[in-house]
Amino acid sequence: MSMRYRTEAINRDGGDGIAGVPDGLSVTVSSPLNPDRDPSGTNPEQLLALAWATCLNATAQAVVARRTRTAVRVEVELHDASTGTGYEFHVDAYLSAEGADAAETERVLAAAHARCPVSKLLGAAATAHVHAEEFAHEQTSTR
Known part of the structure; x- marks a missing residue:
């Protein structure tokens, strides 16, 4: 079996903050359980x-x-x-x-x-x- 593609994601903030992948994708994450969540964030x-x-x-x-x-x-x-x-x-x-x-x-x-x-x-x-x-x-x- 040969590897066809590899990536990784990094989250240092938990359910609320920023997560991303090394090639530049960065997303705001916001826990749906947090009453003060950022509504523009994903989860x-x-x-x-x-x-x-x-x-x-x-x-x-x-x-x-x-x-x-x-x-x-x-x-x-x-x-x-x-x-x-x-x-x-x-x-x-x-x-x-x-x-x-x-x-x-x-x-x-x-x-x-x-x-x-x-x-x-x-x-x-x-x-x-x-x-x-x-x-x-x-x-x-x-x-």
């Missing part, structure tokens, strides 16, 4: 959702050989841990393919989920799930 929940949505959709595009448009939306919820202390993420990814029926969308989802590196990372988590849904030209949250 791990949003970054996880963005990472999985991007990776799973890029993989879906490879599966369909870019013959049709696909869309992925990811919902991330922060819950109290079901066992022990702390928190846990509940993550749901929804994939759709323009012009595809339910069976074809399920096929694309299964193939993309099996190949996507973020899906592989989250795949064994009891709180991470994938779903097929009907394609909508404007993907918005249902909440």
Whole structure:
């Protein structure tokens, strides 16, 4: 196995402050649990959702050989841990393919989920799930 790409991220401030990667990306992070949070900041929940949505959709595009448009939306919820202390993420990814029926969308989802590196990372988590849904030209949250 050869390495194809490597990066790193650095956070020295915890849930509120600045985090970044050495190539210049710097983001303000702001914990959703902090009542005085910076509303312009991002958080791990949003970054996880963005990472999985991007990776799973890029993989879906490879599966369909870019013959049709696909869309992925990811919902991330922060819950109290079901066992022990702390928190846990509940993550749901929804994939759709323009012009595809339910069976074809399920096929694309299964193939993309099996190949996507973020899906592989989250795949064994009891709180991470994938779903097929009907394609909508404007993907918005249902909440």
